[in-house]
Amino acid sequence: MMNAETNQRLTKALDAMTHWLENAALPLWSTAGVEATTGGFHERIGQDGRPMVDDDRRSRVQPRQLYCFSAAHQHGLAGDWDTIVRNGLTYFENTFRKPDGLYGALASAQGALIRPEYDLYNQAFALFSFSQIATSFPDATMRMEEKAVELLRILTAHHKHPVVGFEHSDPPSLPLCSNPHMHLFEAALAWEALAERPEVWTALADEIAELALTKFIDAKSGGLREFFDHDWNPHPSDKGRIMEPGHQFEWGWLLARWGALRNNATAIAKAEKLFEIGISHGMSEDGKVAIMSLYDDFSVHDAVARMWPQTEWLKAATKLAVVGSPEKRGHYLASALKAADAFSVFLSTPVRGLWYDKRRPDGTLVDEPAPASTFYHILCAIYEARDNLSALKQSL
Numbered sequence: 001m002m003n004a005e006t007n008q009r010l011t012k013a014l015d016a017m018t019h020w021l022e023n024a025a026l027p028l029w030s031t032a033g034v035e036a037t038t039g040g041f042h043e044r045i046g047q048d049g050r051p052m053v054d055d056d057r058r059s060r061v062q063p064r065q066l067y068c069f070s071a072a073h074q075h076g077l078a079g080d081w082d083t084i085v086r087n088g089l090t091y092f093e094n095t096f097r098k099p100d101g102l103y104g105a106l107a108s109a110q111g112a113l114i115r116p117e118y119d120l121y122n123q124a125f126a127l128f129s130f131s132q133i134a135t136s137f138p139d140a141t142m143r144m145e146e147k148a149v150e151l152l153r154i155l156t157a158h159h160k161h162p163v164v165g166f167e168h169s170d171p172p173s174l175p176l177c178s179n180p181h182m183h184l185f186e187a188a189l190a191w192e193a194l195a196e197r198p199e200v201w202t203a204l205a206d207e208i209a210e211l212a213l214t215k216f217i218d219a220k221s222g223g224l225r226e227f228f229d230h231d232w233n234p235h236p237s238d239k240g241r242i243m244e245p246g247h248q249f250e251w252g253w254l255l256a257r258w259g260a261l262r263n264n265a266t267a268i269a270k271a272e273k274l275f276e277i278g279i280s281h282g283m284s285e286d287g288k289v290a291i292m293s294l295y296d297d298f299s300v301h302d303a304v305a306r307m308w309p310q311t312e313w314l315k316a317a318t319k320l321a322v323v324g325s326p327e328k329r330g331h332y333l334a335s336a337l338k339a340a341d342a343f344s345v346f347l348s349t350p351v352r353g354l355w356y357d358k359r360r361p362d363g364t365l366v367d368e369p370a371p372a373s374t375f376y377h378i379l380c381a382i383y384e385a386r387d388n389l390s391a392l393k394q395s396l
Contacts, residue, residue, distance in 0.1 A: 006333050010389065013340040017382050020347065026072050028353035029375060030084055033065070038111060039087025040095065041065040044369035049351040052369050056114065057107045059122040062092040063129030064376035070129070070136040071379055085133060096122075101154045120168040123155055124183035131190035145195055148187075152200065164232070165211050175227035175235040178216045179247065181208050185254055189261075209258045212251060213270060222273035223296060224251050234296075241296040245282025246309030248274040249290070249316040253384075256316070260323040272324050275316050279335055282309075289342045289359055305359040307346040307374050311381035314339035318388035322395070329392075336385065343381070 032051050033042050041062055042051040066088050073081035095111050096103040103122050106115035127148050134144035159167045161176075166184070168177050188205035192198045215232040217224050224247055227239040234240035252274035259267030281298040282290050290309040292302040317336035321329050346355045346365070357374060358366040 003330050003333065006330065006337055007389075007393075010333060010337045010340065013337065013344075014382065014386050014389065017340065017343065018386065020352065021379060021382050022072075022075075022077055024353035025375070025378070026068070026077065026079070026353075028351070029065070029372065030069060030072070030079060030081075033372060034084060034088070038091050039084070040091040040111070041088060041372060043373075044371050045354060046369045047350055047354060047367060049354070054109050056109060057095075058373070059092075059096045059103050059105050059107070059119075060125045061373050062088065062096065063125040065372055066092065066129040067132045068375050068379045070132040071383065074132075074136040075383070082137065085137070089133065092126075100158075101150065118159065118170040120155075120159065120166050120177075120180040121183065123151060124180050124187055127151060127187035128183060128190060131187060131194065135190075135194055141194070142196075145191075148191060148195075149200065152204070164207060164215075172230075174230060175237070175239055176230060176232065178212070178224065178226055178228070178251075181211065181216075182247065182251055182254065184208060185212070185258075189254070189257060205258060206262075209255065209262075209267065212255065213267060216251070217270055217274070218296065221277070221296065221298075222270065223277050223294075223298070224248055224274055225296065238295075242293050242301055243277075243296055243298075244293045244309070245278040245290045246292070246306070246312050248278035248282065249309065249312035252278070253312065253316040253319050256319045256323050268323060271316075272320060272328070275320055275332075275335075278313065278316070284359075284361065284363075286363065288363075289345060303361040307343075307355050307357050308377040310339055310342040310346065311374075311377040314343060314381045315384045315388075318385040318392075322388050322392050340385075 032045055032049060035042060040057065043055040043057055043061055044052040046052060066085055069081050069084045072079060095107045095113060098104055098116055102118050103126050104113045104116035105119050105122060107113050130144040130148045134141040155166060159170065161167055165181055168180050185205060185208040188201045191201040192205055195201055223243045225234055225240065226242045226244060227235040229235050252271040255267045256271040259271060278290060281294055284291050284305055289305040290313050291305045295301050314336055317332045317339055321332035321336065324332060345359065349355060354370040355374065356365040357368065357371055360366065
């Protein structure tokens with residue numbers, strides 16, 4: 001059942017988070033977070049509101065910010081999002097795209113590509129940002145789809161795993177990783193919904209979903225692992241034992257989406273199990289926030305809490321309230337409210353629109369610049385949770 005009081009409190013929390021996003025975070029990151037001369041995006045903003053201009057820039061951060069500012073345009077917010085996205089995309093292409101059509105890993109603050117190596121993770125975020133640009137700016141849809149299809153073609157031709165999935169590095173190295181596949185899955189689902197020819201994206205989403213269901217998720221515990229050998233078995237080192245609560249939530253959200261699209265009850269059941277592992281074993285000692293990582297026996301590996309797992313907790317809880325077991329709906333909504341509270345823990349900054357990235361086990365927050373890489377998690381969580389709550393209300 002949908003508890004009226006819980007629903008009211010969650011709605012109020014999401015309204016406050018949306019107001020913070022649209023009236024503080026987006027205005028700050030679209031000004032202080034953008035380099036005026038190049039259009040590129042800064043990696044971090046200090047807690048005084050000033051950008052850390054000398055940071056090297058990771059390839060993955062640029063498309064994450066493109067996603068955020070494109071989404072702002074899609075939601076009709078005031079701002080010159082077209083210019084910000086156009087200039088940011090030009091910077092990303094000119095700085096990170098290599099002659100082989102792939103994107104390098106790291107550039108200097110001056111725009112020199114200092115680490116050109118291939119990493120699947122970075123390609124996944126390029127694909128994902130192209131999908132949001134295509135959604136938000138219809139005049140760019142055809143060009144973005146052409147870019148995305150070509151990038152996927154290159155990945156498939158040169159970096160496909162011999163059995164299933166993709167190699168994450170070149171030359172191939174171990175351990176193999178589930179994390180970049182998660183973001184490739186996210187990109188595939190986004191493109192499936194909007195592509196003129198969605199078949200290639202449907203096939204990619206289905207391949208990664210099956211890889212997750214059969215290899216990434218442990219058959220006995222139901223938990224999702226991070227690192228694997230070349231046959232997609234758990235890596236024999238301690239890395240093979242690591243399970244991250246944030247990724248239990250994030251994969252749970254994605255598999256719940258995919259399961260609903262494919263009418264796959266097994267996927268939704270496994271998503272629900274991932275969620276329960278996250279909230280049962282992945283919380284801090286005071287129960288307020290999700291921590292970074294566990295071992296496969298669910299003992300604590302890293303008790304530090306970061307901002308981003310809280311956002312994935314919120315996304316998974318609200319999505320499962322819509323597509324999960326109806327008798328658990330109240331449970332998911334109550335958990336979503338706790339996730340919103342956890343979210344707010346990291347927002348008590350001296351300058352509105354920023355966040356603290358880390359919370360120590362003793363409950364204190366680490367005073368350091370806010371990383372731009374987290375903004376994608378935050379914005380996506382707020383809008384996803386609102387959409388899920390709206391869908392739930394309409395279905396009742």
